[in-house]
Amino acid sequence: MAQAAAVAKPPAPPRRRRASATPRRLPYLLIAPAALLMLGFIAYPVISVFYYSLQNYNPTKPWRNGFAGFDNFVHAFTDDPQFWDTLIFSGKWVVVEVGLQLLFGLALALIVNQTFVGRALGRALVFSPWAVSGVLTSAIWVLLYNSQTGITRYLADMGIGSYGTSWLSDTSTVFPAAVVADLWRGVPFFAILILADLQSVSKDLYEAAEVDGASRIKQFWHITLPHLKDAIVLSTLLRAVWEFNNVDLLYTLTGGGPAGETTTLPLYIANTSVDAHNFGYASALTTVAFVILLFCSVVYLRLSKFGGEEK
Amino acid sequence: MITKEATEVAPAPRDEVPEPPRPAKKRERAWDEAPRWQIYLPLGIYLIFTLIPFYWILLFALRPAGSTSLVPWPITFEHFEKVWTERSFGTYFQNSVLVGVATLLVTTVVALAGGYALARFNFKVKRAFMLALLCSQFVPGALLLVPLFEIFAELKMINSLGSVILAETVFQLPLSMILISNFIKNVPYSLEEAAWVDGCNRMTAFRIVVLPLLRPGLIAVGSFAFVHSWNHFLFALMFLNNQEKQTIPVGLNTLMSADSVDLGALAAGGIIAAVPVVIVFAFIQKWLITGFSAGAVKG
Numbered sequence: 001m002a003q004a005a006a007v008a009k010p011p012a013p014p015r016r017r018r019a020s021a022t023p024r025r026l027p028y029l030l031i032a033p034a035a036l037l038m039l040g041f042i043a044y045p046v047i048s049v050f051y052y053s054l055q056n057y058n059p060t061k062p063w064r065n066g067f068a069g070f071d072n073f074v075h076a077f078t079d080d081p082q083f084w085d086t087l088i089f090s091g092k093w094v095v096v097e098v099g100l101q102l103l104f105g106l107a108l109a110l111i112v113n114q115t116f117v118g119r120a121l122g123r124a125l126v127f128s129p130w131a132v133s134g135v136l137t138s139a140i141w142v143l144l145y146n147s148q149t150g151i152t153r154y155l156a157d158m159g160i161g162s163y164g165t166s167w168l169s170d171t172s173t174v175f176p177a178a179v180v181a182d183l184w185r186g187v188p189f190f191a192i193l194i195l196a197d198l199q200s201v202s203k204d205l206y207e208a209a210e211v212d213g214a215s216r217i218k219q220f221w222h223i224t225l226p227h228l229k230d231a232i233v234l235s236t237l238l239r240a241v242w243e244f245n246n247v248d249l250l251y252t253l254t255g256g257g258p259a260g261e262t263t264t265l266p267l268y269i270a271n272t273s274v275d276a277h278n279f280g281y282a283s284a285l286t287t288v289a290f291v292i293l294l295f296c297s298v299v300y301l302r303l304s305k306f307g308g309e310e311k
Numbered sequence: 312m313i314t315k316e317a318t319e320v321a322p323a324p325r326d327e328v329p330e331p332p333r334p335a336k337k338r339e340r341a342w343d344e345a346p347r348w349q350i351y352l353p354l355g356i357y358l359i360f361t362l363i364p365f366y367w368i369l370l371f372a373l374r375p376a377g378s379t380s381l382v383p384w385p386i387t388f389e390h391f392e393k394v395w396t397e398r399s400f401g402t403y404f405q406n407s408v409l410v411g412v413a414t415l416l417v418t419t420v421v422a423l424a425g426g427y428a429l430a431r432f433n434f435k436v437k438r439a440f441m442l443a444l445l446c447s448q449f450v451p452g453a454l455l456l457v458p459l460f461e462i463f464a465e466l467k468m469i470n471s472l473g474s475v476i477l478a479e480t481v482f483q484l485p486l487s488m489i490l491i492s493n494f495i496k497n498v499p500y501s502l503e504e505a506a507w508v509d510g511c512n513r514m515t516a517f518r519i520v521v522l523p524l525l526r527p528g529l530i531a532v533g534s535f536a537f538v539h540s541w542n543h544f545l546f547a548l549m550f551l552n553n554q555e556k557q558t559i560p561v562g563l564n565t566l567m568s569a570d571s572v573d574l575g576a577l578a579a580g581g582i583i584a585a586v587p588v589v590i591v592f593a594f595i596q597k598w599l600i601t602g603f604s605a606g607a608v609k610g
Contacts, residue, residue, distance in 0.1 A: 026513075030428035031440060033421045034484055041481040042447055045458035052457075108357060116350050124596055125358055128365075131592040132585065133542030135560040135567075139581040140364045142567055143371050143574060149379060151367070184364060216345070238448070245451030248544050252564050266453050273457045274549075286454040293449045 046290075052283035060277045072284030083285065085260065086268040093264055094243045097182055098236055104183070105190025106232075110224075112191070113198045123195075130188035134248025141181040141253060142168075168254055171261050178262055182249055190235060197231040198224070241296055244289075265289055371578030390579035394566075398576060400583055402555060403562040407541055408587070410472055410558060414479045414540035415533045418487050421480070422532065423525075426491030427517070431500065444485040452482050456549050463550055474550040475558070479540035487532045494528035495521065534595045538588055559584045 056068040076083045112123045129137070144151050147166035156163045167177040201224060209219045247267050250256060256263035256271065263271075266289065273282035372390055373383035394400045429437065452459075459478060460469070468474040498521050506516035544560035551557050557565075563584060566577045 027428040027432035027434040027437075030424040034425040034488060035440065037421065037477075037481050037484060038443065038447060041459065041462065041477065042450055042455070043443075045455040045462065046450060048458040048461075049455065104357075107353065111350055111354050114345055114350055116347070122354055122358070124593070126354070126361060127596065128589070128592065129361060131538055131542075131588045133544065133560055133588070135544045135563045136542070136581050136584050139563050139567060139577055139584075140368045142572065143578060144364060144367050146572075146574065149371075149574060151363075153379075154381070184360070241449055245453055247453050248560075252544075252567055255568075266451060269454060270456065270545075279457050282457065289451070289454060293451075296449065 049283045049286050049290075052280050053287045055280045055283075057280035057283070058278050065280075068280060072281050073288070075281070076284055076288065082260065082263075082268060083265075086263045086265045089262065090244055090264040090266075093179075093262075094240050096179055097186060097243050098240050100179070100183055101186040101190050101239065102232065102236055104187045106194055106228075108187065108191040109194035109198055110220075113195055127188045127192055129185045130192060132185055134185070134246065135252050137181060137185045138249055138252035141177075141184075145177060169258050171258055174254060174258060174261055178250060178254055181253060182243075185249075186239070186243075189239065193231060193235045194228060197228055201227045237296060237299065241293060244293070368578045368581050371574050372582050374575075376575045390575035391583070394576045394579045394583065398562065398566065398580065399554065400559065400562055400580055403557055403559045404583060406472060406556060407558040407560075410475050410479065410547075411537045411541045411587075413472075413476045414483060415537040417476065417480045418483045418536040419529060419533045422484055422487035422491050423529070425484075425488045427495055429488065429492035430495035431503075441489075444489055447482075447485045452478065453545055456545065459546075460549055469550055470553045470556055472551070472556060475546050476540075478546045478550070479536075479543060483536045483539060487536060490532050491525070491528065494525055498524050531595055534591045538591055541588060 053072055054068060054070070056064050056066055056071070058064065108126055112119060112126060116122075132140075143149075145167050147153075147164050147169075152161055152165040152167070153163060155161050156165070167173040205223050206219055209223060214222070244264070245266055247264065247270060250262055250264060250267055251270070254262045256267045265285065269282050269285045269289065272278050272285065370381070370383050373386050373388075374380055375385070375387045375389070395404075428434070429441065463469050463474040463478075466474075468477075502520050503513075503516045506520050507513070511519065542560065544558075544564065547558040547561050548564065551561070559580070563577070563580050566573065566580055
């Protein structure tokens, strides 16, 4: 682009000179507000989390505050079974959620990409939970799962299950119950992204495949899926990070319970810092979560061929 | 680049039908048009799954307390009145609107400036800055609650909506900036240059030539920022202790965590929470599918 500008240089009128003289400082001025905000409210907090992770820091026990070295980390890895439980649950939650969301999202996108009567309405309805917040999703599913007036009551009326079943307070049903609630909101995300990408598949490819007598299933495997690969890889990673970090839904739906059964690592961190005021330890756990996420970021940047677009 | 392709190639769904002559259309059928039942059956099943929860919350919001009927009849608005006044959802609604609109405005303006710089200039720290933007996607706001709380306490902003607006804006910025810079890249630079030759300075050229073309993109980014801050819950929960200052998601959480949940009030509150988002969603839905979300992911 800079090249084009150089070539197109007209016999310089006075203004032209200003336009080419300003750019040196202009880009910095333009990114300054964003950069300052991000330095102050993202970079600085991140650094202070690293700092606190090496401290004993608990406002309710000030006499113990001070430098702790790696004690917090050692404690987490060797002496805190809850850390391991929540880490394992986080992994399980992310894998199950992202896997199922991708599967259903892909299927839905393929369906609503077809031409059929009522497609616009169908799309709007199918995608609508995308805009619903985590807390509202919880509110809706609390109403559905309610043991007195929820869906189980009407199922029991029909002879399925028994009255008073509460899926959210039973350790054997809480996981699938929470998964379904989050799926309800998460599937549209994938469906929207994949549908957007599906629209850029060249129709000629299908026509050529058609001429060669390839079946629709073969066309899907050899044309559609390879085309979608990038979008799928990236949206899956983004979503995995998002599902790992997001605490809205589980915090409000199950509160991490019953008996800590649905506590993810970030939820555990929030509880440790907000309820137990153990900021130092919470910061160490946060650092561990960062390292896990950083690993994902590196993979993400590699796969997205970051920087490659600038030729 | 990929975004550009996606937006350009993506056809307006309905235009494609009349184009090909008959025989070509017939050939397309094979892949483009699956047997009808393969569309309507799975779609119908999925729609049931999607719509029952919506129906359920409407049902609870509209039927009288204690009713177990599966049809919201007779319709009552008692829950709405109760939740709006007694449970202060009127105040929460105002606060949420304030936070949402302020976040939208600040995010769009700041991201527009930064996005322009990223799209139109090559400068020293550009790569590092882009990298920072992408990495920030992986920094969870939820894990920074404690240091953020301390910063806002230092700035004497706890219990002021400003803290939530700032925090929401900061976490909206990176993605918005990447999106906007992609939109600007899609506007040919030569258009701007032509305006300079005609005697406009950079600012005027931007306002007259580029800004009108960015409108759909800005609407999408702004809606996105609004919906996010409207829906987001943790910052408001942490930084606003005063009940007068709280937002709708916090209000919903309070209703849910009560010892005996008032289901009617919860449902009515949920619907109040959903209305603005549904309106925005209907507004940007078409946009979402073409290009916008592709740009969101591919950066």
